[in-house]
Amino acid sequence: MARAQVMSSFWRGVRDGIPFLMVIAPFGTLFGVIATEAGLNVFETLGFSVVVIAGAAQFTAIQLMSENTPVVVVLVSALAVNLRMAMYSASITPHLGPLPLWKRAFVAYFLVDQTYAGAALEYEKRPDMGLAEKFSYFMGIAMPICPPWYVFTLLGAYVGEAIPAELGLDFALPIAFIAMIAPALRTGAHRAAALTATLAALGCAWLPWNLGLIVAALAGMVVGAEVERRTQR
Protein backbone atom coordinates (compact mmCIF):
# COMPACT_ATOMS: atom_id res chain seq x y z
CA MET A 1 0.00 0.00 0.00
CA ALA A 2 2.71 2.47 1.03
CA ARG A 3 4.74 1.47 -2.00
CA ALA A 4 1.73 1.97 -4.28
CA GLN A 5 1.27 5.48 -2.87
CA VAL A 6 4.91 6.29 -3.51
CA MET A 7 4.60 5.08 -7.11
CA SER A 8 1.42 7.07 -7.70
CA SER A 9 3.18 10.17 -6.36
CA PHE A 10 5.94 9.61 -8.90
CA TRP A 11 3.50 9.37 -11.80
CA ARG A 12 1.48 12.34 -10.56
CA GLY A 13 4.76 14.28 -10.63
CA VAL A 14 5.47 13.13 -14.19
CA ARG A 15 1.99 14.20 -15.27
CA ASP A 16 2.29 17.62 -13.57
CA GLY A 17 5.70 18.16 -15.16
CA ILE A 18 4.63 17.48 -18.76
CA PRO A 19 3.18 20.97 -19.45
CA PHE A 20 6.61 22.44 -18.65
CA LEU A 21 7.87 20.82 -21.86
CA MET A 22 6.36 23.88 -23.53
CA VAL A 23 9.05 25.97 -21.81
CA ILE A 24 11.88 23.46 -21.93
CA ALA A 25 11.64 22.69 -25.66
CA PRO A 26 12.03 26.26 -26.99
CA PHE A 27 14.53 27.37 -24.32
CA GLY A 28 16.67 24.25 -24.65
CA THR A 29 16.71 24.53 -28.44
CA LEU A 30 17.51 28.24 -28.19
CA PHE A 31 20.44 27.54 -25.89
CA GLY A 32 21.82 24.96 -28.30
CA VAL A 33 21.49 27.44 -31.17
CA ILE A 34 23.09 30.38 -29.32
CA ALA A 35 25.94 28.36 -27.84
CA THR A 36 26.97 26.88 -31.19
CA GLU A 37 26.58 30.26 -32.92
CA ALA A 38 28.94 31.68 -30.30
CA GLY A 39 31.53 29.08 -31.24
CA LEU A 40 31.08 26.16 -28.81
CA ASN A 41 31.14 22.66 -30.23
CA VAL A 42 28.26 20.22 -29.74
CA PHE A 43 29.96 18.39 -26.87
CA GLU A 44 30.68 21.63 -24.95
CA THR A 45 27.14 22.86 -25.56
CA LEU A 46 25.65 19.66 -24.19
CA GLY A 47 28.16 19.77 -21.32
CA PHE A 48 26.73 23.13 -20.26
CA SER A 49 23.18 21.77 -20.10
CA VAL A 50 24.11 18.57 -18.26
CA VAL A 51 26.65 19.99 -15.79
CA VAL A 52 25.16 23.44 -15.13
CA ILE A 53 21.47 22.64 -15.82
CA ALA A 54 20.32 26.26 -15.34
CA GLY A 55 18.97 28.05 -18.41
CA ALA A 56 19.35 31.70 -17.43
CA ALA A 57 22.87 31.20 -16.05
CA GLN A 58 23.92 29.29 -19.18
CA PHE A 59 22.61 32.06 -21.44
CA THR A 60 24.39 34.68 -19.31
CA ALA A 61 27.70 32.84 -19.51
CA ILE A 62 27.48 32.49 -23.30
CA GLN A 63 26.52 36.14 -23.74
CA LEU A 64 29.41 37.39 -21.60
CA MET A 65 31.90 35.03 -23.27
CA SER A 66 30.93 36.36 -26.69
CA GLU A 67 31.73 39.85 -25.34
CA ASN A 68 35.22 38.69 -24.29
CA THR A 69 34.51 39.17 -20.60
CA PRO A 70 37.18 37.85 -18.16
CA VAL A 71 36.54 34.33 -16.84
CA VAL A 72 36.04 35.44 -13.23
CA VAL A 73 33.34 37.93 -14.25
CA VAL A 74 31.64 35.28 -16.42
CA LEU A 75 31.49 32.92 -13.42
CA VAL A 76 30.39 35.54 -10.88
CA SER A 77 27.72 37.03 -13.15
CA ALA A 78 26.26 33.67 -14.17
CA LEU A 79 26.19 32.51 -10.55
CA ALA A 80 24.55 35.80 -9.52
CA VAL A 81 21.77 34.95 -11.97
CA ASN A 82 21.45 31.63 -10.14
CA LEU A 83 21.28 33.08 -6.62
CA ARG A 84 17.54 32.43 -6.61
CA MET A 85 18.38 28.70 -6.48
CA ALA A 86 19.53 29.28 -2.90
CA MET A 87 16.05 30.61 -2.18
CA TYR A 88 14.48 27.49 -3.67
CA SER A 89 16.83 25.34 -1.62
CA ALA A 90 15.88 27.18 1.55
CA SER A 91 12.19 26.94 0.77
CA ILE A 92 12.14 23.21 0.01
CA THR A 93 14.35 22.20 2.96
CA PRO A 94 11.47 21.90 5.47
CA HIS A 95 9.91 19.27 3.15
CA LEU A 96 12.90 17.30 1.89
CA GLY A 97 15.54 18.12 4.52
CA PRO A 98 15.06 14.81 6.43
CA LEU A 99 16.04 12.72 3.37
CA PRO A 100 19.39 10.88 3.39
CA LEU A 101 22.27 12.97 2.07
CA TRP A 102 22.54 11.26 -1.34
CA LYS A 103 18.85 11.83 -2.06
CA ARG A 104 19.18 15.49 -1.05
CA ALA A 105 22.10 15.73 -3.49
CA PHE A 106 19.84 14.41 -6.30
CA VAL A 107 17.13 16.90 -5.36
CA ALA A 108 19.71 19.72 -5.38
CA TYR A 109 20.95 18.76 -8.85
CA PHE A 110 17.39 18.72 -10.26
CA LEU A 111 16.27 21.88 -8.41
CA VAL A 112 15.40 24.26 -11.25
CA ASP A 113 12.67 26.90 -11.66
CA GLN A 114 10.03 24.46 -12.90
CA THR A 115 10.68 21.53 -10.55
CA TYR A 116 10.78 23.90 -7.59
CA ALA A 117 7.58 25.69 -8.57
CA GLY A 118 5.69 22.45 -9.21
CA ALA A 119 6.87 20.64 -6.07
CA ALA A 120 6.45 23.59 -3.71
CA LEU A 121 2.85 24.11 -4.86
CA GLU A 122 2.07 20.39 -4.52
CA TYR A 123 3.51 20.18 -0.98
CA GLU A 124 1.40 23.17 0.00
CA LYS A 125 -1.72 21.64 -1.52
CA ARG A 126 -1.21 18.19 0.10
CA PRO A 127 0.30 18.69 3.54
CA ASP A 128 -0.36 15.03 4.45
CA MET A 129 2.18 13.67 1.97
CA GLY A 130 4.87 11.50 3.54
CA LEU A 131 8.59 12.03 3.02
CA ALA A 132 8.91 9.17 0.51
CA GLU A 133 5.91 10.44 -1.45
CA LYS A 134 7.33 13.98 -1.53
CA PHE A 135 10.65 12.67 -2.83
CA SER A 136 9.07 10.53 -5.56
CA TYR A 137 6.79 13.38 -6.58
CA PHE A 138 9.86 15.60 -6.96
CA MET A 139 11.75 13.01 -9.01
CA GLY A 140 8.60 12.47 -11.09
CA ILE A 141 8.23 16.13 -11.95
CA ALA A 142 11.94 16.36 -12.82
CA MET A 143 11.62 13.62 -15.48
CA PRO A 144 9.72 15.58 -18.16
CA ILE A 145 11.80 18.70 -17.37
CA CYS A 146 15.49 17.89 -16.91
CA PRO A 147 16.30 15.09 -19.42
CA PRO A 148 14.40 16.95 -22.20
CA TRP A 149 16.57 19.99 -21.39
CA TYR A 150 19.61 17.98 -22.54
CA VAL A 151 17.82 16.57 -25.59
CA PHE A 152 16.56 19.94 -26.87
CA THR A 153 19.96 21.56 -26.26
CA LEU A 154 21.45 18.89 -28.52
CA LEU A 155 18.73 19.45 -31.10
CA GLY A 156 19.41 23.21 -31.09
CA ALA A 157 23.14 22.61 -31.46
CA TYR A 158 22.47 20.58 -34.62
CA VAL A 159 19.86 22.83 -36.25
CA GLY A 160 21.59 26.09 -35.26
CA GLU A 161 23.68 26.40 -38.39
CA ALA A 162 20.57 26.12 -40.56
CA ILE A 163 19.12 29.40 -39.23
CA PRO A 164 19.79 32.47 -41.46
CA ALA A 165 21.71 35.42 -39.94
CA GLU A 166 19.28 38.14 -41.09
CA LEU A 167 16.72 36.86 -38.57
CA GLY A 168 18.70 38.70 -35.91
CA LEU A 169 19.24 35.63 -33.77
CA ASP A 170 21.58 37.65 -31.56
CA PHE A 171 18.40 39.21 -30.24
CA ALA A 172 16.68 35.93 -29.29
CA LEU A 173 18.30 35.98 -25.86
CA PRO A 174 17.24 39.52 -24.88
CA ILE A 175 13.72 38.72 -26.09
CA ALA A 176 13.66 35.48 -24.08
CA PHE A 177 14.77 37.25 -20.90
CA ILE A 178 12.33 40.13 -21.40
CA ALA A 179 9.57 37.54 -21.85
CA MET A 180 10.57 35.93 -18.54
CA ILE A 181 10.96 39.19 -16.60
CA ALA A 182 7.84 41.10 -17.70
CA PRO A 183 5.30 38.61 -16.24
CA ALA A 184 7.36 38.42 -13.01
CA LEU A 185 6.94 42.15 -12.21
CA ARG A 186 3.94 41.48 -9.97
CA THR A 187 4.44 44.01 -7.17
CA GLY A 188 5.75 47.55 -6.79
CA ALA A 189 8.88 46.12 -5.17
CA HIS A 190 9.54 43.88 -8.19
CA ARG A 191 9.00 46.79 -10.57
CA ALA A 192 11.25 49.08 -8.52
CA ALA A 193 14.00 46.43 -8.44
CA ALA A 194 13.82 45.89 -12.21
CA LEU A 195 13.68 49.60 -13.05
CA THR A 196 16.61 50.42 -10.74
CA ALA A 197 18.68 47.57 -12.16
CA THR A 198 17.90 48.66 -15.74
CA LEU A 199 18.88 52.30 -15.17
CA ALA A 200 21.95 51.36 -13.14
CA ALA A 201 23.08 48.89 -15.84
CA LEU A 202 22.84 51.61 -18.50
CA GLY A 203 24.53 54.17 -16.24
CA CYS A 204 27.33 51.77 -15.24
CA ALA A 205 27.94 50.35 -18.72
CA TRP A 206 31.30 52.18 -18.80
CA LEU A 207 32.65 50.00 -15.96
CA PRO A 208 35.22 47.41 -17.14
CA TRP A 209 34.63 43.61 -17.30
CA ASN A 210 30.85 43.93 -17.15
CA LEU A 211 31.09 44.89 -13.49
CA GLY A 212 28.18 47.23 -14.23
CA LEU A 213 25.99 44.10 -14.25
CA ILE A 214 26.94 43.20 -10.68
CA VAL A 215 26.60 46.79 -9.41
CA ALA A 216 23.23 47.17 -11.13
CA ALA A 217 21.94 43.82 -9.82
CA LEU A 218 22.94 44.66 -6.24
CA ALA A 219 21.32 48.11 -6.56
CA GLY A 220 18.11 46.50 -7.84
CA MET A 221 18.05 43.94 -5.01
CA VAL A 222 18.59 46.60 -2.34
CA VAL A 223 15.84 48.81 -3.76
CA GLY A 224 13.43 45.88 -4.17
CA ALA A 225 14.01 44.70 -0.60
CA GLU A 226 13.66 48.23 0.76
CA VAL A 227 10.40 48.89 -1.12
CA GLU A 228 9.02 45.59 0.19
CA ARG A 229 10.04 46.46 3.75
CA ARG A 230 8.34 49.86 3.56
CA THR A 231 5.15 48.69 1.87
CA GLN A 232 4.62 45.81 4.30
CA ARG A 233 4.79 47.91 7.44
Added chain:
Amino acid sequence: MMGDYPIWLIIFGLGAGSFGLRFLFLGLVGDRAMPEWVLRHLRYTAVAVLPALVAPLVLWPSATGGQPDPTRLIAAAAAFIVGYVTKSIYGAMGTGAAVMIGAAYWPF
Protein backbone atom coordinates in the same frame (compact mmCIF):
# COMPACT_ATOMS: atom_id res chain seq x y z
CA MET B 1 36.96 34.29 -29.59
CA MET B 2 35.62 31.24 -27.73
CA GLY B 3 38.89 29.47 -28.42
CA ASP B 4 40.59 31.72 -25.88
CA TYR B 5 38.32 30.53 -23.09
CA PRO B 6 38.92 27.55 -20.82
CA ILE B 7 35.41 26.31 -21.69
CA TRP B 8 35.41 23.22 -19.48
CA LEU B 9 36.75 25.20 -16.53
CA ILE B 10 33.79 27.55 -16.95
CA ILE B 11 31.33 24.67 -17.36
CA PHE B 12 32.52 22.82 -14.26
CA GLY B 13 32.99 26.04 -12.28
CA LEU B 14 29.43 27.05 -13.05
CA GLY B 15 28.19 23.52 -12.42
CA ALA B 16 29.88 23.36 -9.01
CA GLY B 17 28.68 26.85 -8.08
CA SER B 18 25.11 26.19 -9.17
CA PHE B 19 25.02 22.88 -7.33
CA GLY B 20 26.47 24.61 -4.28
CA LEU B 21 23.67 27.21 -4.31
CA ARG B 22 21.03 24.49 -4.68
CA PHE B 23 22.58 22.30 -2.01
CA LEU B 24 23.35 25.18 0.37
CA PHE B 25 20.25 24.99 2.52
CA LEU B 26 19.00 21.55 1.60
CA GLY B 27 22.30 19.99 2.54
CA LEU B 28 23.93 22.22 5.10
CA VAL B 29 21.39 24.44 6.84
CA GLY B 30 18.74 21.81 7.50
CA ASP B 31 16.09 23.07 9.89
CA ARG B 32 17.73 26.34 10.95
CA ALA B 33 15.99 29.55 9.79
CA MET B 34 17.64 32.26 7.69
CA PRO B 35 17.62 35.96 8.63
CA GLU B 36 14.62 37.69 7.09
CA TRP B 37 16.73 40.46 5.53
CA VAL B 38 18.72 37.89 3.55
CA LEU B 39 15.56 36.25 2.21
CA ARG B 40 14.14 39.67 1.34
CA HIS B 41 17.15 40.53 -0.83
CA LEU B 42 17.24 37.08 -2.43
CA ARG B 43 13.61 37.51 -3.51
CA TYR B 44 14.64 40.33 -5.88
CA THR B 45 17.75 38.72 -7.33
CA ALA B 46 16.14 37.42 -10.52
CA VAL B 47 14.14 40.56 -11.34
CA ALA B 48 17.28 42.67 -10.82
CA VAL B 49 19.98 40.61 -12.55
CA LEU B 50 18.06 39.82 -15.73
CA PRO B 51 17.00 43.41 -16.60
CA ALA B 52 20.55 44.58 -15.84
CA LEU B 53 21.84 42.01 -18.29
CA VAL B 54 19.30 42.80 -21.00
CA ALA B 55 19.14 46.63 -20.92
CA PRO B 56 22.53 47.32 -22.59
CA LEU B 57 21.90 44.56 -25.16
CA VAL B 58 18.63 46.23 -26.15
CA LEU B 59 19.98 49.77 -26.34
CA TRP B 60 23.41 49.03 -27.81
CA PRO B 61 23.24 45.68 -29.69
CA SER B 62 26.63 44.28 -30.68
CA ALA B 63 25.20 43.07 -34.01
CA THR B 64 24.80 46.72 -35.13
CA GLY B 65 28.18 47.76 -33.74
CA GLY B 66 26.58 49.23 -30.63
CA GLN B 67 24.25 51.56 -32.54
CA PRO B 68 20.62 51.65 -31.35
CA ASP B 69 18.47 49.73 -33.84
CA PRO B 70 14.78 50.59 -34.32
CA THR B 71 13.78 46.97 -35.08
CA ARG B 72 15.37 45.63 -31.91
CA LEU B 73 13.95 48.46 -29.79
CA ILE B 74 10.45 47.81 -31.14
CA ALA B 75 10.81 44.03 -30.69
CA ALA B 76 11.97 44.49 -27.08
CA ALA B 77 9.20 46.97 -26.26
CA ALA B 78 6.54 44.77 -27.85
CA ALA B 79 7.75 41.68 -25.99
CA PHE B 80 7.80 43.57 -22.71
CA ILE B 81 4.32 45.05 -23.11
CA VAL B 82 2.75 41.73 -24.13
CA GLY B 83 4.52 39.91 -21.28
CA TYR B 84 3.57 42.51 -18.70
CA VAL B 85 -0.08 42.76 -19.73
CA THR B 86 -0.86 39.11 -20.53
CA LYS B 87 1.63 37.49 -18.07
CA SER B 88 2.37 35.03 -20.88
CA ILE B 89 6.02 34.10 -21.51
CA TYR B 90 5.13 32.50 -24.85
CA GLY B 91 3.00 35.42 -25.97
CA ALA B 92 5.87 37.79 -25.20
CA MET B 93 8.50 35.62 -26.91
CA GLY B 94 6.25 35.09 -29.92
CA THR B 95 5.59 38.83 -30.26
CA GLY B 96 9.28 39.72 -30.06
CA ALA B 97 10.19 36.99 -32.54
CA ALA B 98 7.39 38.09 -34.91
CA VAL B 99 8.76 41.65 -34.97
CA MET B 100 12.30 40.42 -35.71
CA ILE B 101 11.17 37.97 -38.41
CA GLY B 102 8.75 40.50 -39.89
CA ALA B 103 11.52 43.11 -40.15
CA ALA B 104 13.90 40.62 -41.77
CA TYR B 105 11.49 39.61 -44.52
CA TRP B 106 9.49 42.82 -44.98
CA PRO B 107 9.74 43.56 -48.71
CA PHE B 108 10.22 47.35 -48.47
